[in-house]
Structure formats: C-alpha cells, structure tokens
Amino acid sequence: MKALPQSVYYAIGIIMMKGVSLLMIPYITRKLSLAEYGSLESLVLLADIGTILFSFGLVDAMYRYVGTTEGSEKKRLISNCFTLSFLFSVFGALLLAVSMTQLIAFLPVKFEPYQLILLAIPILIDGLISIPLTLMRMQAMAKKFCQLNVAKALIQALITFVTLELGFGIDGVIVAATVSSVLLALALIRYQWDQMGSFGYLKDSAMLLKFCIPVLIGSTSVYMITGLDRWLLAQYVGVEQLAIYAIAVKFALLLALVLQPYALWWFPNRMATLQQNDGEKKCADLALLGVNAGIVIALGMALTVPSLLMLLLPESYHAAGGITVALLAINAVKNAGDYMNLGCFSGNSSQSQMWIHIGCAAFAVAGYFWFVPQYGLWGVVAILGSVYLLRLMLLYVVSQSIQPLNYAHRTWILSILTSVSAWYLHAWVSQPLSPILTLINGLLFGIATIILLIALRVIPVHDFIFSKVKSLKKQYVRTS
Structure with missing residues (x-):
C-alpha cells in the first residue's frame, strides 16, 4: 500500500x-x-x-x-x-x-x-x-x-x-x-x-x-x-478550576488534530525531501506551510470555539472559552517548533531535542511552582506560553546551526499580524452579539482572513494552481 x-x-x-x-x-x-x-x-x-x-x-x-x-x-x-x-x-x-x-x-x-x-x-x-x-x-x-x-x-x-x-x-x-x-x-x-x-x-x-x-x-x-500544570491546579486552586482548564486543553488540541493529515505526510518524508534537487528550499517552504497552517487554523478556532462552548456546555464551563483562545495561540507556537527543527534530525544530532526538552521542563517546573499558587489558571497559561516560545527559539537556533534553511520569514510574520488583527476586530464587533451571531461573525472573519492571506501569497494557492496548470499543459503536449 x-x-x-x-x-x-x-x-x-x-x-x-x-x-x-x-x-x-x-x-x-x-x-x-x-x-x-x-x-x-x-x-x-x-x-x-x-x-x-x-x-x-x-x-x-x-x-x-x-x-x-x-x-x-x-x-x-x-x-x-x-x-x-x-x-x-x-x-x-x-x-x-x-x-x-x-x-x-x-x-x-x-x-x-x-x-x-x-x-x-x-x-x-x-x-x-x-x-x-x-x-x-x-x-x-x-x-x-x-x-x-x-x-x-x-x-x-x-x-x-x-x-x-x-x-x-x-x-x-x-x-x-x-x-x-x-x-x-x-x-x-x-x-x-x-x-x-x-x-x-x-x-x-x-x-x-x-x-x-x-x-x-x-x-x-x-x-x-x-502534565504538572494540572496537578498543581488541582492541589492549589481546586478541581473545579482544573475541570475548566481540562476542557480548554481538549478543545485547543483540536489544532493538532486538524493538522494531523499534513503532519502524517510531511514528517516521514522530510529527510527524503532534503536529499532532492533544491531540497533545502522545498523543506523550508513545506515546513513554513505547516507553521502558517497552524496559525490560520488556530485563528479560525479562536474565532469560533468560545461561542461553541457557550452553546454546547453548561454555564459553569463557559470560562473555558478565554483559556482556549490562549492555549490555541500557545499550540500554534508549539506547532512552529515541531516544523522548524529539521536540523535536529540530521546526522547524529537526534539527542539535541532531548536536552532542549529537559531544559524546558526544568524551566516549566520552576515556573509552575512559583506562579500557579499565586495566579491559578492564568499563571499556568503564562508559563506554558513562555516554555513553548523558549522551545521554539532553541529548536530553531540548534536546527539552523546543524542544517541551515532559508525560511521565508515574511510569511509567518504576515500570518501573525493578520490573525491578531482579525481576532481583536472580531472581539470588538462581537461584544453586543449573542453566541450564535458571534459564531457566525467568527466564521465570516475567518473566511475573510483566509482570502486575504491567499492574496498576500502566504497560503500558496497560486503556486498550487500554477503547478497543476503547467502539469496539464505538459500532458496535453505529450498526447498531441
């Protein structure tokens, strides 16, 4: 098969x-x-x-x-x-x-x-x-x-x-x-x-x-x-707050689920792609496609999931909506680290990721014990965001030192700026609206953002269509 x-x-x-x-x-x-x-x-x-x-x-x-x-x-x-x-x-x-x-x-x-x-x-x-x-x-x-x-x-x-x-x-x-x-x-x-x-x-x-x-x-x-974050929430804040956080975590993990088909194709093939002609450029472009897809999908979920939670769950769980938005942003950062780390798998460098994870874990443990008792749920979110941002930077620096790739950084910067602007504008417009209207508004904002990113060539639909047209022309020439 x-x-x-x-x-x-x-x-x-x-x-x-x-x-x-x-x-x-x-x-x-x-x-x-x-x-x-x-x-x-x-x-x-x-x-x-x-x-x-x-x-x-x-x-x-x-x-x-x-x-x-x-x-x-x-x-x-x-x-x-x-x-x-x-x-x-x-x-x-x-x-x-x-x-x-x-x-x-x-x-x-x-x-x-x-x-x-x-x-x-x-x-x-x-x-x-x-x-x-x-x-x-x-x-x-x-x-x-x-x-x-x-x-x-x-x-x-x-x-x-x-x-x-x-x-x-x-x-x-x-x-x-x-x-x-x-x-x-x-x-x-x-x-x-x-x-x-x-x-x-x-x-x-x-x-x-x-x-x-x-x-x-x-x-x-x-x-x-x-995992330690939730243990400490249960111990210092109570199981009720842990329940709200657990719901937010489950819905935020939808980001990884939606990206899974692309990940299942890309991760096993990235080293083989690197060996192809112009492999370094292909790897950089395909990795950034995964990064930008994570940002855009996270935005789409941030625009819709909080209102869905209000419609689907009992009122006692509605506070999970704001936490979910923050965790989606963090998961987008985590996803970027997963894609922009090709060098960590090159040669005999596979243990570099282990040491990075150990360092990030030590930072997380110290942060959780310091911030969770004082700030509860949002203390967890702050530490988790800091840890994954640190992980992204370390993975990128180590990976680039082993296998330099020429990333088009303009694309992820545009993705972030456009997504943040869309989310804040949506939040401002949706303040007086009901959950159903907020959900519809979020869908419209998500579609508009995708169209804008396609126009800016962040989402490479033009390249895909051009390559397909070129391939069809070649087939037509051969058959004629």
Missing part, C-alpha cells in the same frame, strides 16, 4: 478516535459536576504518567531495531520487546499493591482503592497493546490499525454512555476505559503471537534499554511541561 493511502487511514482513525472523545464532552459535562469532572481529570493525569513510565519507550526501540531486521532475528527482537513490556507491567502491578496507601495520600484528590485498581489495568496493559499496534504500522497495516482503534473508541463511548445513564458517575467512565482496553488487548493476542512465535526472549534487553532510557527521559520531560 502506498504512503498516501496509509496516511489517509491514519488520519481517519485519529479523527474518529478524537472526534468520538470530543463529541462525548457535552454529554459528560452534563452528567458530571464541575468537581467530578476535575476529579476525573486527575485520574487521566495519573494514567498519562503511568503509561509513559511503564511503556518505557519500547515502541521507539522497535522503530529503531525491529524495522531494520528480518526473519528469525526480527521475531526474537519482537519477543524481547513484548517480554520486557510484560515484565514492566508485572512490576507496576506489584508496585501499586505495596504503595496503594501512600499513593492515595499523595494524590491531590481523594479516590477509593478500587478506582485506582480499575485505572491501573489499562495503564499496565498499554505497553502490551502498543507493541502489536506498532507492528501493524511498521507492516503497512493501516486499515486494520484504524479499525481496531476506532472500534475501541466506539465501545468505550457506548459503555460510558450506558454507565453514566445508570448513575455510576466517575466509576462508569473508568470502567469504560478498562473494558475497552482489555477487549483490544484480547483482539491483538493472536496477531502478536504470530509475530514473535515465542515468549521470554531477553538476550537483547541491554541494547533495547540503552536506547529506551533517553526516550523515557525525554517523554517524562514533556510530561512535566504538559
């Missing part, structure tokens, strides 16, 4: 999974109080860090080693990765058993032991699930990968709906996540066994773990930026 159809399947799968989750938010927020939703978010944060720690970066090790081997050696490496993942899961279960009391006392929100046990099941089997799903991606089984993940999302949504209707509250949401993960693991057992043929091979563990540790450190550092 070719790369484009593969990317289409991945895009469909991701959009369906995230879409189901987002569509459930208006329903869940009407079934759970602000405090209950904040408590649920605390459990999600615990699940996130548990998944990072007990997965131990083995998926990245598979990309590195399994993808370059064949035959019996490949089966042994797969068995080694799966066996390590199983051992980490057993270790995690034992650790939970002996530290349950201390963990409950440490958490910012009080939970019952049975709730943590239910939560631990999907955490501990996530690594066992990730390995066969990763193999499917490596073997171009995008359709099967998509089907399984969408089925899991739909089953989880259905169980969540039923249990909330029966009045189980947070417990119902946890049960839905647990049951759907167990069913996915059972569905993957046969495929995983066919790939490895045996269980218990550990002779290559030292090589694998040596590669995994920097990945684990980098992933943990990223979590310190995007």
Whole structure:
C-alpha cells in the first residue's frame, strides 16, 4: 500500500478516535459536576504518567531495531520487546499493591482503592497493546490499525454512555476505559503471537534499554511541561478550576488534530525531501506551510470555539472559552517548533531535542511552582506560553546551526499580524452579539482572513494552481 493511502487511514482513525472523545464532552459535562469532572481529570493525569513510565519507550526501540531486521532475528527482537513490556507491567502491578496507601495520600484528590485498581489495568496493559499496534504500522497495516482503534473508541463511548445513564458517575467512565482496553488487548493476542512465535526472549534487553532510557527521559520531560500544570491546579486552586482548564486543553488540541493529515505526510518524508534537487528550499517552504497552517487554523478556532462552548456546555464551563483562545495561540507556537527543527534530525544530532526538552521542563517546573499558587489558571497559561516560545527559539537556533534553511520569514510574520488583527476586530464587533451571531461573525472573519492571506501569497494557492496548470499543459503536449 502506498504512503498516501496509509496516511489517509491514519488520519481517519485519529479523527474518529478524537472526534468520538470530543463529541462525548457535552454529554459528560452534563452528567458530571464541575468537581467530578476535575476529579476525573486527575485520574487521566495519573494514567498519562503511568503509561509513559511503564511503556518505557519500547515502541521507539522497535522503530529503531525491529524495522531494520528480518526473519528469525526480527521475531526474537519482537519477543524481547513484548517480554520486557510484560515484565514492566508485572512490576507496576506489584508496585501499586505495596504503595496503594501512600499513593492515595499523595494524590491531590481523594479516590477509593478500587478506582485506582480499575485505572491501573489499562495503564499496565498499554505497553502490551502498543507493541502489536506498532507492528501493524511498521507492516503497512493501516486499515486494520484504524479499525481496531476506532472500534475501541466506539465501545468505550457506548459503555460510558450506558454507565453514566445508570448513575455510576466517575466509576462508569473508568470502567469504560478498562473494558475497552482489555477487549483490544484480547483482539491483538493472536496477531502478536504470530509475530514473535515465542515468549521470554531477553538476550537483547541491554541494547533495547540503552536506547529506551533517553526516550523515557525525554517523554517524562514533556510530561512535566504538559502534565504538572494540572496537578498543581488541582492541589492549589481546586478541581473545579482544573475541570475548566481540562476542557480548554481538549478543545485547543483540536489544532493538532486538524493538522494531523499534513503532519502524517510531511514528517516521514522530510529527510527524503532534503536529499532532492533544491531540497533545502522545498523543506523550508513545506515546513513554513505547516507553521502558517497552524496559525490560520488556530485563528479560525479562536474565532469560533468560545461561542461553541457557550452553546454546547453548561454555564459553569463557559470560562473555558478565554483559556482556549490562549492555549490555541500557545499550540500554534508549539506547532512552529515541531516544523522548524529539521536540523535536529540530521546526522547524529537526534539527542539535541532531548536536552532542549529537559531544559524546558526544568524551566516549566520552576515556573509552575512559583506562579500557579499565586495566579491559578492564568499563571499556568503564562508559563506554558513562555516554555513553548523558549522551545521554539532553541529548536530553531540548534536546527539552523546543524542544517541551515532559508525560511521565508515574511510569511509567518504576515500570518501573525493578520490573525491578531482579525481576532481583536472580531472581539470588538462581537461584544453586543449573542453566541450564535458571534459564531457566525467568527466564521465570516475567518473566511475573510483566509482570502486575504491567499492574496498576500502566504497560503500558496497560486503556486498550487500554477503547478497543476503547467502539469496539464505538459500532458496535453505529450498526447498531441
């Protein structure tokens, strides 16, 4: 199967999974109080860090080693990765058993032991699930990968709906996540066994773990930026404010979801593009296309999402609208860092990103502990924006020192100036309007901004049309 159809399947799968989750938010927020939703978010944060720690970066090790081997050696490496993942899961279960009391006392929100046990099941089997799903991606089984993940999302949504209707509250949401993960693991057992043929091979563990540790450190550092903020909100400000922030985060992440199809195509192809004729210019232009798309899409969402939240969610969640706008701007900065870092992947420089993330994580931790107790939600936003701006500058400087690219900086400057102007003008015009009229006004402003950016050649529609016309002319000349 070719790369484009593969990317289409991945895009469909991701959009369906995230879409189901987002569509459930208006329903869940009407079934759970602000405090209950904040408590649920605390459990999600615990699940996130548990998944990072007990997965131990083995998926990245598979990309590195399994993808370059064949035959019996490949089966042994797969068995080694799966066996390590199983051992980490057993270790995690034992650790939970002996530290349950201390963990409950440490958490910012009080939970019952049975709730943590239910939560631990999907955490501990996530690594066992990730390995066969990763193999499917490596073997171009995008359709099967998509089907399984969408089925899991739909089953989880259905169980969540039923249990909330029966009045189980947070417990119902946890049960839905647990049951759907167990069913996915059972569905993957046969495929995983066919790939490895045996269980218990550990002779290559030292090589694998040596590669995994920097990945684990980098992933943990990223979590310190995007997870510690919510822990401290729950501790210092309360779960109600955490719930508002969690809603804003989920809607702001739509930016990455919309950009995912382009990212799925560009990121695997950027190094190959660099090797082409005029590859440096192509890479610079295509990277800036991703940056500018992020800015424009963030603007479109900033113009519409706050009014949508007012229409879809209970009044107690409406404060999330302003936070969402700020987080969209921050995510646009983060997206720019993701695209303008090609040099960090050139040669033997892959660890440069790890050190940048460690430095940014240290800055974030210090900032959160200083600002969150004093400024609450907006303290988190200020630190998060500062961290991602610092990350962008560091990635750009390091990348350019390794692989200089001639970026057309005029385009992103025009994107920012136009977007900021459009947002402020929209906010001024929409002050006396109802949420529905504000939404319509936002759509009109978004369309007008896109037309202006096309006219300014920031969005390269002219170049695309010209290249297509040129290609059609060549085909016509050949046929005639």
